[in-house]
Amino acid sequence: MAKGHWLVKQEPTKYSWAHLVRDGRTYWDGVRNYQARNNLKGMKVGDPVLFYHSVEGLEVVGIAEVAREAYQDPSTADERWVVVDLVPVKALKKPVTLDAIKGVPALKDIPLLRQSRLSVMPLDKAAFDAIVKMGS
């Protein structure tokens, strides 16, 4: 299967990029939305994942990578929910703000803008690369 590109959102007050860097690795728990869950299940080891700060910051701050594919969420006994493991790869030199993304016509249709409540979403390679480029 082709490599996927992804974007995950988190409120920095709950789990920030800096926190991920400090931890070195984390499992991405707390997803309780079927669409987001299905996206988690689509992740493969090695897939790059953009890390977005919602509510505070409103910017893409770094690039992480899938270290382990979907498995039962250890924070619940409910077997409907899964997590993946993420490791930090590198911070963006310049965070890419939501405003900046909105200003790019080619990025008008990404789920981040179209579906503001979705917390785990796929990006196509072009969109992923465009955001990374804006941040470097």
Next chain:
DNA sequence: GCCAACGTTGGC
């Protein structure tokens, strides 16, 4: 702090 969007729940 407000409100729009949207997913989930529960009564019928």
Next chain:
DNA sequence: GCCAACGTTGGC
């Protein structure tokens, strides 16, 4: 199976 009520998310 429909739909109103409710809860949560996230931008502003």
